[in-house]
Amino acid sequence: MRTAAALIIGNELLSGKIADENLVVLAGTLRSLGVKLVRAVMVLDELGVIAAEVRALAAAHDYVFTSGGVGPTHDDLTIEGVARAFGVPVVRAPNMERMLREYYGDRITEGHLLMARVPEGARLVAGESAAWPAVVMRNVWMLPGVPQIFRAKQPLIQAELSGGTPFVSLAVFTTLDEGQLKPMLDRVVAAHRDVDIGSYPRWSGADYRTKLTFDGLVEAKVRAARDAFAESLPPDAIVRVE
Amino acid sequence: MRTAAALIIGNELLSGKIADENLVVLAGTLRSLGVKLVRAVMVLDELGVIAAEVRALAAAHDYVFTSGGVGPTHDDLTIEGVARAFGVPVVRAPNMERMLREYYGDRITEGHLLMARVPEGARLVAGESAAWPAVVMRNVWMLPGVPQIFRAKQPLIQAELSGGTPFVSLAVFTTLDEGQLKPMLDRVVAAHRDVDIGSYPRWSGADYRTKLTFDGLVEAKVRAARDAFAESLPPDAIVRVE
Structure with missing residues (x-):
């Protein structure tokens, strides 16, 4: 199974000024592709930290996706961080420079042109969903932090990354609490090792008390685990099965 | 300055089924206390990974806050992970067992009693905001993932952690884009090293194009940096100053 990691970059997130909106979007994309997101790390705008994280994450996963820090100001350190992680210089991509000059015309500044910087050896991935290409260095995708633009890069x-088997996810909603359903759940978990089973209590405001989720790459196995759990419950404890 | 890290635990987050809501809440709490949140890591429900992260984060920061994985089911591994990180066994806290027995009465199960598990040596932090105490092992706070309960623990x-100096945050909103304002910004960044300066472009739908933030522990320094930047802009490029 292919694996991925996310690196979310920005002082504004760790200071609580804004909430990250991008991780859940990326996670949904990867899920639909059958790529397992196994780790996400959020760091401050610090060059050495970014470089070290990129190096570690890129070595341990098939893909890494960064979010944020790709603008032209002093706090935008992702391009330089990725370049340092791979021991290459930062260069100006001619394609991106041309696009910037076309867009800004006479108003262009040296600041604007900083947005054409890429790690040497990076490739540009373009498509209809995004006017501006995504910059990819080896297995590291450098995505912008602005949520609208981050979403536009998902296609x-x-x-x-297409071609994988998407994950299958099924669920059982029950009126039992986790303490009550644990014995039945433990039996199903032990008997269905290929299925990732999750248990999520709902605190208030729902018609169920606990949601059980069943995830995997083989639909028949996922369905068997879900059905085995549902059949182990008293019928009146089941709110619905999905 | 005191530092902190967050460890967000849960398959449901990395699979994109739900978005984490807790990090921004914790970040806001720490900010108000003058504690710098320098790193957040999100991992799957895997015991070895949780234990290794807790050990690394606890050694490198003044405080660690975990979110999630404290229920009684097979995917709740935080208590055991923290215990393993510190090389202690998991024990049942008599206080918590008594509270559980009072709450559930005759309906109590072995599953419910699992919620009284703590790493040996942990202390319980109680207060009016939360009926249930928070479990703290050395410098690691184990908080529940359910957002309502996570919020209830913040007081x-x-x-x-009170007694620190809260961060001061000021801002300038401008119609200039980052490429245009970069030269002015670079001068202010270079002259005000004690102030953390951020630049956040707004993609659409706002009366400004870029928000500049100025953060620090000493209000006079933060104010001086913000004013120096505002004074370096053409007056008609300033939307507002906060």
Whole structure:
């Protein structure tokens, strides 16, 4: 199974000024592609930290996706961080420079042109969903942090990483609490090792008390685990099965 | 300055089924206490991974806050992970067992009693905001993932970690884009090293194009940096100053 990691970059997130919106979007994209997101790390705008994280994450996963830090100001350190992680210089991509000059015309500044910087050896991934290409260095995708733009890049990832088997997810909603359903759940977990089974209590405001989820790559196995669990419950404890 | 890290635990987050809501809440709490949140890591429900992360984060930061994985089911591995990180066994806390027996009465199960598990040597932090105490092992706070309960624990953190100087945050909103304002910004960044300066472009739908933030522990320094930047802009490029 292909694996991925996310690196979310930005002081504004760790200071609580804004909430990250991008991880759940990326996670949904990867899930639909059958790529397992196994780790996400959020760091401050610090060059050495970013470089070290990129190096570690890129070595341990098939893909890494960064979010944020790709603008032209002093706090935008992702391009330089990725370049440092791979021991290459930062260069200006001619394609991107041309696009910037076309867009800004006479108003262009040296600041604007900084947005054409890429790690040497990076490739540009373009597509209809995004006017601006995504920059990819080896297995590291450098995505912008602005949520609208981050979302617009997702089809580029989908096109490049397609071909996997998407995950299948089923669920049982029950009126039992986790303490009550644990014995039945433990038996199903032990008997269906290929299925990732999750248990999520709902605190208030729902018609169920606990949602059980069943995830895997082989639908028949996922369905068997879900059905085995549902059949182990008293019928009146089941709110619905999905 | 005191530092903190967050460890967000749960397959449901990395699979994109739900978005984490807790990090931004914790970040806001720490910010108000003058504690710098420098790193957040999100991992799957895997015991070895959780234990290794807790060990690394606890050694490198003044405080660690975990979110999730504290229920009684097979996918709740945080208590055991923290115990393993510190090389201690998991034991049942008499106080918590008594509270559980009072709450559930005759309906109590072995599953319910699993919620009284703590790493040996942990202490319980109680307060009016939360009926159930928070479990703290050395510098690691184990908080539940359910957002309502996670929020209810924040006053316990505020009471325990109070006494620091809260961060001061000011801002300038401008119609200039980052490429245009970069030269002015670079000068202010270079001259005000004690102030953390951020630049956030707004993609659409706002009266400004870029928000500049100025953060630090000493209000006079933060104010000086913000004013120096505002004064370097053409007056008609300033939307507002906060």
